[in-house]
Amino acid sequence: MGNTDKFEMIANIYDTSERIQIAKASSDAIREYLVEANSKNAIDFGCGTGLVGMNLLNDFNSMLFLDTSQNMINQIKQKISDFNIQNADTLCFDFEKEGLSDLRADYIFMAQVLLHISDVELVLSKLFDVLNEGGHLLIVDFDKNEKVVSDIVHNGFNQAKLTDIMTKIGYRNIQSKTFYNGSKIFMGHDASMFILDSQK
Template identity: 75%
Template sequence: MGNTDKFEMIANTYDTPERILIAKVSSDAIREYVVDAKGKKAVDFGCGTGLVGMSLIDEFQSVLFLDTSPSMIRQIKQKIADRHIPNADTLCFDFEQEGLSELRAGYIFMAQVLLHIPDVEFVLSRLFEVLNEGGHLIIVDFNKNENIVSDLVHNGFNQDELTAKMTKIGYRDVHSKTFYHGSRIFMGQDASMFILDARK
């Protein structure tokens, strides 16, 4: 996945007050879209240190924390061990390199992950394959922001364009809305975040 090297370097210092706040805002937004999931498996895709998935762990039968960065996975493994969480597992894996044919989930959520992925459509297609029939992909990310200029990340997303891409892949019942505005939350710029829910 994009920017793995960068995340390797910052894994030990990733959990800043600002990131913890954004993770809480994100997980609260995701929770509103999680319905009757106690018997379902979820994947926290691009989990980082697990800030979002950890707060959603009780909503699901189990959560798989998946990231391309070994250092991030080490952080989340430590949290799982420290808190004696029985229904969590980890996987260090890069969907951009290869598919994972045996992985299935009722829910996949990804918070501020899509902006790091160069080929968005390709990864969304791979995630479509992982979802069970009727399963949900929930995306939290930044709205398109013309003030952001970067070679490392997308400068956010247009919700209508993203919905069209996902519909083309085969996702249905795609709904999205802007739910949060914050000061200097996206590469030092004021920005807004959206949440998108889509079904297979």
């Protein structure tokens, strides 16, 4: 997945107060869309150091932390060990490079992950295959921001266009809203974040 090398380098200093604050806002937003999730299995896709997923551990029966960066996964393994967490597992894997046929989940959430993925449609299609029937994919990311110019990430997403892409793949009951505004949170620029809920 895009920018893995960069994340390998910053894994041990990733949990800044700003990231922790945004992760809390993101997990609170995700929690609003959960239905009887305590019997369900979740994947924190592109989990980083697990800041969002750790906040949601008690909402699910089990959680798989999945990332392309082994150093990020190592940070989560340490947290799982330190806090003696029983309902979590980890997997280092790159969905852009290979498929995973036996992985299944009721909920997949990805927070500030999509902007690092070059082929958005490909990865969203693969995640569709991983979802159980009736399962949910929840996306938290930045709204489209023309001030951000980068050759390594998308400059956010237009919610309507993303909905169109996902509808084409087969997702249904798609709903989205902007839930967070922050100062200098997106590559030095003020930005807003949205949450999108979709169902298979």
